[in-house]
Amino acid sequence: MEEFIQQLTNGLAVGGIYALIALGYTMVYGVLKLINFAHGDLFTYGAYLGLTLLTSLALTDRLGFVLGIAVLVLMVMGLAAVLGAILERAAYRPLRESPRLSAVVSALGASIFLQNTLMLIYGARFQVYPDDILPTATLNFFGLYLPLMRVLIVLASVVMMAALYLFIQKTRIGTAIRAAAIDQSAARLMGIDVNRVILLVFLVGPALGGVAGLMVGLYYGQVNFTMGWIYGMKAFTAAILGGIGNIPGAMVGGLLLGVIEAMGAAYISIAWKDAIAFCVLILILIVRPTGLLGERVADKI
Amino acid sequence: MVNLLSLQHLTKTFGGLTAVKDVSFTVEKGAIVGLIGPNGAGKTTVFNLITGNYQPDRGQITFADTPLNGLRTHRIIMRGIARTFQNIRLFQQLTALENVLAGCHYRMRSGIVATMLRLPAQRREEQQAVERAQQELAFVGLNSHALTVAKNLSYGDQRRLEIARALATEPRLLILDEPAGGMNEQETEGLIGLIGRIQQRGVTILLIEHDMRLVMRVCEKLVVLEHGGKIAEGSPDQARSNPQVIEAYLGVEDEP
Amino acid sequence: MKRFEPFAIALFAALLAVAPLFLNTYQVDVLNSIGLYALLALSLNLILGEAGLFNMGHAAFYAIGAYTAAILNTRYQVPILWTLPLSGLIAGLFALAVARPVVHLRGDYLLIVTIGVGEIVRIALVNDVFGLTGGANGIFGISRPKLFGFVIRQPQEFYYLIWGFVALTIFLFLRIKRSRFGRALNYLREDEVAAEGSGINTDYYKLAAFGLGAAWAGMAGTLFAAKMTIISPESFSFWESVVLFMIVILGGAGSIAGILLAAFLVIGLPELFREFAGARMLVFGLVMMVMMVVRPQGLLPARGR
Numbered sequence: 053m054e055e056f057i058q059q060l061t062n063g064l065a066v067g068g069i070y071a072l073i074a075l076g077y078t079m080v081y082g083v084l085k086l087i088n089f090a091h092g093d094l095f096t097y098g099a100y101l102g103l104t105l106l107t108s109l110a111l112t113d114r115l116g117f118v119l120g121i122a123v124l125v126l127m128v129m130g131l132a133a134v135l136g137a138i139l140e141r142a143a144y145r146p147l148r149e150s151p152r153l154s155a156v157v158s159a160l161g162a163s164i165f166l167q168n169t170l171m172l173i174y175g176a177r178f179q180v181y182p183d184d185i186l187p188t189a190t191l192n193f194f195g196l197y198l199p200l201m202r203v204l205i206v207l208a209s210v211v212m213m214a215a216l217y218l219f220i221q222k223t224r225i226g227t228a229i230r231a232a233a234i235d236q237s238a239a240r241l242m243g244i245d246v247n248r249v250i251l252l253v254f255l256v257g258p259a260l261g262g263v264a265g266l267m268v269g270l271y272y273g274q275v276n277f278t279m280g281w282i283y284g285m286k287a288f289t290a291a292i293l294g295g296i297g298n299i300p301g302a303m304v305g306g307l308l309l310g311v312i313e314a315m316g317a318a319y320i321s322i323a324w325k326d327a328i329a330f331c332v333l334i335l336i337l338i339v340r341p342t343g344l345l346g347e348r349v350a351d352k353i
Numbered sequence: 354m355v356n357l358l359s360l361q362h363l364t365k366t367f368g369g370l371t372a373v374k375d376v377s378f379t380v381e382k383g384a385i386v387g388l389i390g391p392n393g394a395g396k397t398t399v400f401n402l403i404t405g406n407y408q409p410d411r412g413q414i415t416f417a418d419t420p421l422n423g424l425r426t427h428r429i430i431m432r433g434i435a436r437t438f439q440n441i442r443l444f445q446q447l448t449a450l451e452n453v454l455a456g457c458h459y460r461m462r463s464g465i466v467a468t469m470l471r472l473p474a475q476r477r478e479e480q481q482a483v484e485r486a487q488q489e490l491a492f493v494g495l496n497s498h499a500l501t502v503a504k505n506l507s508y509g510d511q512r513r514l515e516i517a518r519a520l521a522t523e524p525r526l527l528i529l530d531e532p533a534g535g536m537n538e539q540e541t542e543g544l545i546g547l548i549g550r551i552q553q554r555g556v557t558i559l560l561i562e563h564d565m566r567l568v569m570r571v572c573e574k575l576v577v578l579e580h581g582g583k584i585a586e587g588s589p590d591q592a593r594s595n596p597q598v599i600e601a602y603l604g605v606e607d608e609p
Numbered sequence: 610m611k612r613f614e615p616f617a618i619a620l621f622a623a624l625l626a627v628a629p630l631f632l633n634t635y636q637v638d639v640l641n642s643i644g645l646y647a648l649l650a651l652s653l654n655l656i657l658g659e660a661g662l663f664n665m666g667h668a669a670f671y672a673i674g675a676y677t678a679a680i681l682n683t684r685y686q687v688p689i690l691w692t693l694p695l696s697g698l699i700a701g702l703f704a705l706a707v708a709r710p711v712v713h714l715r716g717d718y719l720l721i722v723t724i725g726v727g728e729i730v731r732i733a734l735v736n737d738v739f740g741l742t743g744g745a746n747g748i749f750g751i752s753r754p755k756l757f758g759f760v761i762r763q764p765q766e767f768y769y770l771i772w773g774f775v776a777l778t779i780f781l782f783l784r785i786k787r788s789r790f791g792r793a794l795n796y797l798r799e800d801e802v803a804a805e806g807s808g809i810n811t812d813y814y815k816l817a818a819f820g821l822g823a824a825w826a827g828m829a830g831t832l833f834a835a836k837m838t839i840i841s842p843e844s845f846s847f848w849e850s851v852v853l854f855m856i857v858i859l860g861g862a863g864s865i866a867g868i869l870l871a872a873f874l875v876i877g878l879p880e881l882f883r884e885f886a887g888a889r890m891l892v893f894g895l896v897m898m899v900m901m902v903v904r905p906q907g908l909l910p911a912r913g914r
Contacts, residue, residue: 087717146902152716154901156663157858160851161897168891281847285728288721327732330725337722338710404806430808442806444799447792454789455796459808461789465821468788469781479788522808 057196059318060311065202065271067310068209072264073287074294074302075216076136076257082233082297083246083253086152089159090139091261092284093166098132098262099275100170103179112185121270125263132262133255139166140254163281170277178274186270205267212260213303219256220299229253233297282326286313289333295346304344356415357382357526357557358403358434363412365398372398374581375412380526385548385558387572389592391601395581396561397439400528403559404436405429417525431459435524437515439531439561445504449495449514452503453486456521489517493547509540516547520556527551529560533567545571569593577601625772629765637764639880644771645833647872650856651778651865652825657854658862658911659791660818661798662712663720665850666727667826672734672845674700674827675834679748680741682834689835690754693828700827701820708819712812727850734842747841754835767836774832778825779865786865794818795863848890852876855893859900861907870909 073095080088105111105127112120143162147155189200220226231239232249240246268283269275290309294301309329316328336343358380365373373395380386388396401407403414405426414421421429435456444452461482463475490496493513498506506514512532519527532548533541541564548571552558562568568575568589575592577585579601585592592598629637649671656664677696681687711722737744754761754770761770785791793814796804805811834840852875860871879889900907 087721143898150901150905153661153663153858153862154905156717156720157854158898158901160854161894161901163894164851164890165894165898168888168894172887172891285721285724289725292718292721321736323736324732327729330729333725334711334722337714337718341714341718406802406806425810425812426805427808427810430806435808436806438803438806442800442803444796444803446799447795451792451795454792455804455807455809458789458793458796463789465785465790465817468785468790471784475788482789518807 054196055318058198059314061198061202061206063311063314064307065205065209065310066314067290067307068206068213069264069267069271069306070283070287070290070310071213071303071306072209072260072267073283074290074306075213075299076261077284077288078291078294078296078299078302079229079233079253079257081291082299083229083236083250084144086144086155087159087288088139088144088257089156089284090143090162090166091257092280092282092287093163093170094132094135094139094258094280095261095265095268095283095287096170096275096277096280097135097166098128098258098265099269099279100174100179100265100277101131101262102128102266102269103181103275106185107182117185125266128262128266129259132265133259135262136254136258137251139258140251167277167280174277176277178276181269181273181275183273186273201271205271208267209264212263216256216260217299217303225252285333286329289329289336292333292341292343293336295343298343298345301343301345308344355382356380357417358559359415360399360403361413361415363399363402363414364410365395365402365407366410371581373402373409376578376581376583377412378576378583378586380557380559381574383552383555383557384573385552385560385571387568387575387589388559388561388578389563389568389575390578390584394578396578397530398581399578400436400530400561403429403528404434427459430522430524433523433525434528435519435522435526436528437512437519437530437532439534441508441511441515443503443511443514443518446502448500448502449490449506449517450483450486450499452514453489453517453521454482456489456518457482457485459522486517486521489521490514492520492550493517494543508535509537509543512536512544513547516551520551524556526557526559529558529562531561531563533562533564541567622776629768634764637768639877641764641767641771641836643872643876644768644775645829645836646853646856646876647869648771648775648778648829648832649826650853650860650868650872651775651782652822652829653853654822654857654863654865654868655782655785655794655825656818656822657857658864658868659786659798660794660815661862662815662818663716664723664819664822665720665847665854666723666725666730667822667853668845668847668849669723669727669730670700670704670823670826671830671833671849672730672842673703673823674830675840675845676734676742676748676830677827678831678834679751679840682751683748684741688755689752689831690756693831696831697824697828700830701824704819704823705816708816712815712819724847724850727845727847731842731845731847734845743841745842747839749839751834751838751840753838761835771832771836774828782865790814790817798863852893855897859896859907861910863911864907864909867907867909867911871907874908 076091077088080086102124105124111124115123139162143158144155147158186201190197191200191203220229228244228249229252231244232246236246286309290305291302293309294305309332312332313325313328317325356379361377363373363376376399388399390396402409405421405424416432416434461478463478467475487496487499490499493516495510495513495517498510503511503514533544536544545567548558572589575587575589576583577592577598584597584601585595628640653664653667656662674696677699678689678692681692682689707726711719714722734742735745761767793809796809797811797814801811856871856875857868860867879886
């Protein structure tokens with residue numbers, strides 16, 4: 053039972069990270085019907101930027117752990133958002149009217165470019181987060197010992213998801229995003245500036261993805277320039293699992309996939325851990341391509 | 354007269370919207386039948402149900418005395434129904450000839466191995482198919498455009514190319530979805546002549562059209578749809594004098 | 610322009626035929642790599658270029674061919690070139706089995722699924738599936754190919770084996786291109802609904818494209834195994850699939866000449882600029898982005914599009 057709960061909470065922590073990345077995929081897909089292949093790399097940038105800022109500015113030394121990390125999170129979010137906007141401008145906007153294949157290839161090109169830029173700057177080896185900054189404490193829940201970092205990760209991702217959900221559901225801008233996702237041309241006719249919605253989606257998605265990268269760095273302590281693609285694939289799986297284009301779906305899908313993976317690694321085989329997510333992806337696309345929360349849409353002929 | 358196609362109690366819903374509601378009508382062999390009605394009446398959905406692009410929720414489609422329900426589209430085409438599309442669906446990057454060869458495809462036999470070995474039978478078959486396709490191009494008046502890439506053809510020529518591709522499948526029933534859409538007066542005149550010549554080849558025709566002059570001149574029977582349901586069926590004169598039809602066309606503007 | 614084409618092709622073929630006489634071993638080895646990638650890209654072209662099916666897991670089929678050849682050769686002493694048909698067959702059948710449930714998925718979904726399949730295959734190889742694949746170390750000790758009693762050992766000798774196979778492939782694929790089968794793949798790419806509506810069994814041709822393309826990749830895998838004498842999972846990573854995808858798109862989907870050119874550029878150029886080898890992928894990424902804006906149809910498009 054102890055083992056089960058450890059795996060469950062670990063799965064929720066990883067799942068929260070997946071969910072934060074998945075939100076970026078699902079929001080872009082909702083509005084542009086495009087898989088933003090470079091999204092996973094913005095996540096990696098979040099992890100690397102976080103590391104550089106953490107060590108070079110010594111934020112936790114100056115401001116204390118809580119405030120230091122909070123400032124760090126905000127800085128990473130801001131920088132990742134700027135990168136997202138640049139990405140949209142450089143790789144996607146010129147291809148808005150082009151065939152799908154062109155946009156897909158451009159997205160892949162952007163992903164390869166971003167990844168290798170990082171490699172040329174930092175080198176190909178793993179980068180290590182300073183372990184003396186991070187709290188190694190464990191919390192005692194009625195005799196169950198959970199690492200503090202894990203609890204913080206779960207809490208932070210839940211808070212951020214809740215904030216995004218409220219933003220999308222309750223604000224005017226959120227409504228505009230939802231409207232543009234349902235029917236772009238109708239939204240335009242209703243006076244919604246679709247270009248601004250697209251830009252917004254490319255700001256918010258990467259901001260969340262960047263924080264997810266930072267979380268991975270803080271949780272596992274090391275990051276690699278290629279990690280974006282495997283995390284990206286899994287987050288995309290999570291988005292499909294929940295129903296692509298569906299924001300609550302991405303949250304549910306992310307948490308679910310994290311738990312499935314943790315359980316699979318613990319009780320089936322750790323060596324096949326990465327394959328489990330891909331099997332989930334293929335199964336869901338075969339059995340229910342609209343995902344758990346998605347709705348069926350008839351193709352127009 | 355024998356019914357070539359008959360639809361019985363066809364119903365199709367999308368989500369909460371009933372696009373086609375309990376529609377029944379027949380198409381007699383050799384006839385030209387028009388399916389008309391305001392925008393959004395469900396006409397194209399009926400076509401998509403006939404050619405298996407959609408499956409009906411209820412009802413029966415019978416073609417030449419055999420049911421079509423549940424068959425995949427290419428199987429239905431092989432039974433002898435061919436169609437064109439409302440928003441022209443040509444193979445844009447391919448030549449007119451290659452477009453028409455698509456219609457010849459299912460009557461050909463050669464597989465991968467015969468192709469790689471270039472067996473005599475395969476070469477003969479290719480040659481015959483090209484000749485056949487050329488004939489259809491000539492039939493619609495596009496013989497000089499055989500090697501023109503489809504997207505470079507004029508709008509009217511593209512519509513005619515679609516008809517040539519459909520005819521290459523040697524259909525017994527040809528379904529035309531707004532064949533005169535986007536055509537000028539002169540092109541429409543040519544189309545009316547073409548439809549007549551297709552009928553002379555023994556092909557039965559079912560068409561959707563908004564150009565009422567064309568409909569009144571070529572159709573022997575009209576079926577009128579409104580809000581997914583059939584409101585009239587009969588000769589053009591009968592349809593024209595039917596009060597419900599008049600109201601559907603001239604009455605309250607409630608269509609979006 | 611059209612009139613010079615036969616001369617250009619003849620000149621190119623003649624240059625390739627005599628090239629090993631003037632080049633050193635290293636240079637011939639680079640040409641061998643280019644030949645293998647050209648072969649793989651031509652096989653991917655059937656799926657991606659001709660039929661328009663986004664396949665980014667092509668390395669999986671390549672891997673299955675290579676491993677089939679290696680296992681048959683090292684365990685059952687089957688001469689390596691004899692395994693060609695069987696590794697092609699097994700790669701083809703594997704492709705049919707995985708493509709069947711997913712082939713109806715729309716464009717980028719198919720892309721994601723094929724990435725997934727490619728990764729699952731690689732993970733399976735690393736985990737020594739069925740105890741046959743040798744795990745992360747792979748399989749070594751694959752014997753040299755023998756042709757009419759002559760053992761192929763030197764890069765110069767492999768050169769003719771590989772480029773001979775490329776020539777045969779081009780010859781056969783050109784025949785396919787100008788046939789009922791090849792046209793059916795093009796109809797799929799252009800408009801699936803219209804293809805089905807013209808009496809073409811689109812599901813069948815999607816599978817056929819996958820089966821044939823994968824079978825050819827499997828045979829290329831055999832040649833790879835014979836050339837290397839040692840194979841391991843890292844040769845069949847996701848990035849191999851990306852590079853192949855890139856060759857087809859850069860060259861011009863559906864264009865055999867374009868794909869050959871792109872194989873020379875993508876595989877050959879980095880060898881010329883070895884001091885910038887680290888920036889290779891960076892440049893590729895940038896080129897992909899710029900190409901899609903400036904010349905999305907590829908360097909040498911199949912037709913004057």
